[in-house]
Amino acid sequence: xxxxxxxxxxxxxxxxxxxxxxxxxxxxxxxxxxxxxxxxxxxxxxxxxxxxxxxxxxxxxxxxxxxxxxxxxxxxxxxxxxxxxxxxxxxxxxxxxxxxxxxxxxxxxxxxxxxxxxxxxxxxxxxxxxxxxxxxxxxxxxxxxxxxxxxxxxxxxxxxxxxxxxxxxxxxxxxxxxxxxxxxxxxxxxxxxxxxxxxx
Amino acid sequence: xxxxxxxxxxxxxxxxxxxxxxxxxxxxxxxxxxxxxxxxxxxxxxxxxxxxxxxxxxxxxxxxxxxxxxxxxxxxxxxxxxxxxxxxxxxxxxxxxxxxxxxxxxxxxxxxxxxxxxxxxxxxxxxxxxxxxxxxxxxxxxxxxxxxxxxxxxxxxxxxxxxxxxxxxxxxxxxxxxxxxxxxxxxxxxxxxxxxxxxx
Amino acid sequence: xxxxxxxxxxxxxxxxxxxxxxxxxxxxxxxxxxxxxxxxxxxxxxxxxxxxxxxxxxxxxxxxxxxxxxxxxxxxxxxxxxxxxxxxxxxxxxxxxxxxxxxxxxxxxxxxxxxxxxxxxxxxxxxxxxxxxxxxxxxxxxxxxxxxxxxxxxxxxxxxxxxxxxxxxxxxxxxxxxxxxxxxxxxxxxxxxxxxxxxxxxxxxxxxxxxxxxxxxxxxxxxxxxxxxxxxxxxxxxxxxxxxxxx
Numbered sequence: 001x002x003x004x005x006x007x008x009x010x011x012x013x014x015x016x017x018x019x020x021x022x023x024x025x026x027x028x029x030x031x032x033x034x035x036x037x038x039x040x041x042x043x044x045x046x047x048x049x050x051x052x053x054x055x056x057x058x059x060x061x062x063x064x065x066x067x068x069x070x071x072x073x074x075x076x077x078x079x080x081x082x083x084x085x086x087x088x089x090x091x092x093x094x095x096x097x098x099x100x101x102x103x104x105x106x107x108x109x110x111x112x113x114x115x116x117x118x119x120x121x122x123x124x125x126x127x128x129x130x131x132x133x134x135x136x137x138x139x140x141x142x143x144x145x146x147x148x149x150x151x152x153x154x155x156x157x158x159x160x161x162x163x164x165x166x167x168x169x170x171x172x173x174x175x176x177x178x179x180x181x182x183x184x185x186x187x188x189x190x191x192x193x194x195x196x197x198x199x200x
Numbered sequence: 201x202x203x204x205x206x207x208x209x210x211x212x213x214x215x216x217x218x219x220x221x222x223x224x225x226x227x228x229x230x231x232x233x234x235x236x237x238x239x240x241x242x243x244x245x246x247x248x249x250x251x252x253x254x255x256x257x258x259x260x261x262x263x264x265x266x267x268x269x270x271x272x273x274x275x276x277x278x279x280x281x282x283x284x285x286x287x288x289x290x291x292x293x294x295x296x297x298x299x300x301x302x303x304x305x306x307x308x309x310x311x312x313x314x315x316x317x318x319x320x321x322x323x324x325x326x327x328x329x330x331x332x333x334x335x336x337x338x339x340x341x342x343x344x345x346x347x348x349x350x351x352x353x354x355x356x357x358x359x360x361x362x363x364x365x366x367x368x369x370x371x372x373x374x375x376x377x378x379x380x381x382x383x384x385x386x387x388x389x390x391x392x393x394x395x396x397x398x399x400x
Numbered sequence: 401x402x403x404x405x406x407x408x409x410x411x412x413x414x415x416x417x418x419x420x421x422x423x424x425x426x427x428x429x430x431x432x433x434x435x436x437x438x439x440x441x442x443x444x445x446x447x448x449x450x451x452x453x454x455x456x457x458x459x460x461x462x463x464x465x466x467x468x469x470x471x472x473x474x475x476x477x478x479x480x481x482x483x484x485x486x487x488x489x490x491x492x493x494x495x496x497x498x499x500x501x502x503x504x505x506x507x508x509x510x511x512x513x514x515x516x517x518x519x520x521x522x523x524x525x526x527x528x529x530x531x532x533x534x535x536x537x538x539x540x541x542x543x544x545x546x547x548x549x550x551x552x553x554x555x556x557x558x559x560x561x562x563x564x565x566x567x568x569x570x571x572x573x574x575x576x577x578x579x580x581x582x583x584x585x586x587x588x589x590x591x592x593x594x595x596x597x598x599x600x601x602x603x604x605x606x607x608x609x610x611x612x613x614x615x616x617x618x619x620x621x622x623x624x625x626x627x628x629x630x631x632x633x634x635x636x637x638x639x640x641x642x643x644x645x646x647x
Contacts, residue, residue, distance in 0.1 A: 019528040
């Protein structure tokens with residue numbers, strides 16, 4: 001393999017990884033190659049990625065080079081990325097969302113106490129997706145969360161009153177204590193188990 | 201241009217755009233091509249991107265296909281992006297990850313019991329990096345963990361079936377028998393011997 | 401270095417660790433007489449002098465010392481409280497064996513994973529947002545596509561109380577350190593005493609608590625003790641007039 005071919009491979013990998021166009025100078029610094037060598041390698045790549053030869057094209061943009069997809073693939077790309085995303089809640093997200101739905105408004109520390117493990121990443125994802133939203137602050141200054149309109153739409157609920165009655169999933173329905181109290185007690189019992197305790 | 205070549209171009213573009221590996225089924229749905237056509241196009245791409253032929257390789261990982269860089273470009277990539285590989289794996293993390301990979305879904309207390317020492321900090325790091333994820337709860341309410349797509353991707357595995365049988369690392373039956381023998385003899389001594397002093 | 405060849409120089413034994421294990425398991429050394437803390441200290445000394453921590457052998461050491469500790473603690477607990485030992489010796493040995501095998505199995509699996517991981521060194525993946533003109537078309541999930549029962553089930557699972565942890569294997573303390581302090585101060589007040597005198601007729605738990613009480617007296621500067629030879633009498637003396645504080 002010639003040096004130019006080898007350099008072209010490396011530049012190909014760099015252009016593939018980079019989100020932004022890369023200038024010949026940046027490519028030279030990264031590959032420790034001279035200006036002319038880089039130019040030769042880019043010329044080779046330009047030929048290999050000439051329109052119609054591959055699914056990608058080498059484009060010169062904003063003083064640098066970047067790969068872009070061939071417009072011929074756009075329909076397929078649209079079909080792939082516009083399919084309703086397989087929107088599945090992870091177990092952690094389902095639990096966090098359920099806690100917010102039934103106990104809103106509720107703070108993150110309380111969600112964590114009920115789950116027995118941190119709910120931070122799940123709560124962040126739910127926030128980003130617009131399933132839950134901020135709703136003021138608790139008396140201790142913690143941000144409170146509630147569900148929003150999108151939540152009702154996605155779950156096909158007219159209002160929060162339509163949330164399923166917990167009774168059918170409730171292991172000990174005879175207990176009269178409030179849902180929140182019971183969830184907190186169960187969460188603390190789980191968290192208090194410690195390594196080897198509960199499971200051991 | 202043949203249909204296969206055209207389809208290969210489109211698939212090339214889709215793989216470039218997608219962050220996650222794409223399964224033949226997803227590729228077929230997006231390109232509106234049949235199973236066999238997709239297979240033929242993938243075979244063509246696999247040849248074009250065979251190791252050493254380009255700066256990228258076509259990899260079959262985590263139940264789908266994706267492009268990855270040739271390791272030969274790593275030095276240049278490190279210089280360009282001025283950060284090394286995403287992370288390193290400590291022995292504790294590797295052990296915790298191995299236990300989750302083989303025994304998933306598994307709870308933290310169980311991991312701790314197998315390791316003999318707490319796995320909390322290792323498990324938290326693996327969670328933050330997305331190598332393991334929550335997967336529901338055990339019957340006792342402990343959070344269960346499993347490995348995710350990122351694990352397969354970073355470890356070069358097509359699926360969990362690529363992991364070798366864990367039994368291959370068991371000591372030979374003779375070694376086990378000897379160990380058992382030693383432990384049993386100590387057990388008999390315990391049962392037979394009277395209580396000694398407390399000076400021990 | 402393998403743990404097997406760790407050199408030990410203890411009261412009851414001098415030689416490599418694996419020989420010690422063999423002797424213990426052959427009952428040629430009484431586990432009662434073996435100060436496991438000294439074995440740990442010897443290992444720590446070894447670590448310090450070698451200046452490096454070999455995780456492989458450290459794990460081996462921890463598993464072995466844990467096995468010895470478990471054997472020893474069961475020895476100490478055996479005898480009068482038979483109902484506490486509802487695990488048969490061979491069951492205990494099987495459990496211990498299973499655990500050692502498990503730990504070993506997954507340590508090896510971890511090594512394999514690290515090899516896989518290292519083999520992927522230098523492999524990078526592209527992770528870039530979709531180009532703007534494609535991003536627009538990303539569809540929202542459809543209305544009513546989610547099942548509300550998922551939420552009810554989640555709450556039901558969270559309401560589940562975990563089973564109470566069994567404390568059956570933990571002895572209920574029948575004596576307190578305060579009680580034993582008062583007892584020892586009483587003896588000190590009458591002059592010196594030997595440890596055996598202090599625990600005449602006492603059960604195992606009381607003996608153990610009395611050791612704590614004695615350590616507490618030493619810490620407070622009220623008493624000191626001598627022991628002429630290993631396992632000989634321990635004689636305790638007052639350092640000064642004992643303070644008369646009700647424990």
